[in-house]
Amino acid sequence: MEFHSCPRNHAQEIRAAAGSVLCAPCVEQLERTLHTLPGLHQEGLHHILSTSRRRNPTKVSGSRKRDHLNISALDARNNILAILESWAGYVVEKSGASVPGRSVPHLACFLIRHLEWLTAQPPAVEFADEVESLQVESLRAIDPEPDDQHAPVIGCVVDDCPGTINASPPGAGSAVRGSVSCTSGHSWEMRELLTIRHLMDRQRKDAA
Known part of the structure; x- marks a missing residue:
């Protein structure tokens, strides 16, 4: 049996899982991340519009809430849908699987069901990197660093x-x-x- 190293950046060389381009820890992490994306997509909806706090909370007359558009949250939600839809399309085209629903929960579940097949394909590293970037982008939009x-x-x-x-x-x-x-x-x-x-x-x- 031929073994090869996982092509993702690891601190040490880790063998890829049998039949997979990625190692077992990468595949497990990828599945966990896919499970989080529907929740992050929904959470982002609540952060698209945010209200600035009044400087003087005791002042009522003449005070007015001002809504702000959170571009980061809007982009994060759009990217989750677009990228999951793109990879689902790849699976449908290459494997002949049935087309899933276009919602984020449907797309995420579809990709999880076909994860073993996906991680055995040449673009598995790109898929893992993009899914991980979606999680990072969404978390930054919801709970940003001070800087x-x-x-x-x-x-x-x-x-x-x-x-x-x-x-x-x-x-x-x-x-x-x-x-x-x-x-x-x-x-x-x-x-x-x-x-x-x-x-x-x-x-x-x-x-x-």
């Missing part, structure tokens, strides 16, 4: 509007129902946030 809490300045997505959208430091404040607005008065409801993100991406591509 990461810097709010970017985001231009309004409405054509010719000079306003900016309030973007919170990742995970700042507590999630609330409501809307997000630009400094010139344009506003969007929670259900429209994904559309806003697509428009921001288009702006960046046009600028490039």
Whole structure:
């Protein structure tokens, strides 16, 4: 029987599991990470909108909550869905498996069921790295390091509007129902946030 080393970066050389590109610890960790992604995806929803705290909590008259758009949380959720869907598509194309549902829980369960097959394929390392990066990105968006809490300045997505959208430091404040607005008065409801993100991406591509 031929053995080979796990190609992922380990402190010491570890043999790959039988029939797998990856070693047994990597496969086990990959399965655990896939199990966490549906929960992280749901948790990220509660961090997309965050409310800044009033500087003077005793002042009531004239005080007003301001909603901020947490771009990091929005991106993390979008990336989980997109990357899991991409790998599920790979499994369907290469193995002939039935197409799974498009929700994150369905996609994660599908990939776990086909994990033994996936980890025996040439892109197994890329798959493991991408799944691990999804977990790291989501955790940073939900519970950021102090050094990461810097709010970017985001231009309004409405054509010719000079306003900016309030973007919170990742995970700042507590999630609330409501809307997000630009400094010139344009506003969007929670259900429209994904559309806003697509428009921001288009702006960046046009600028490039």
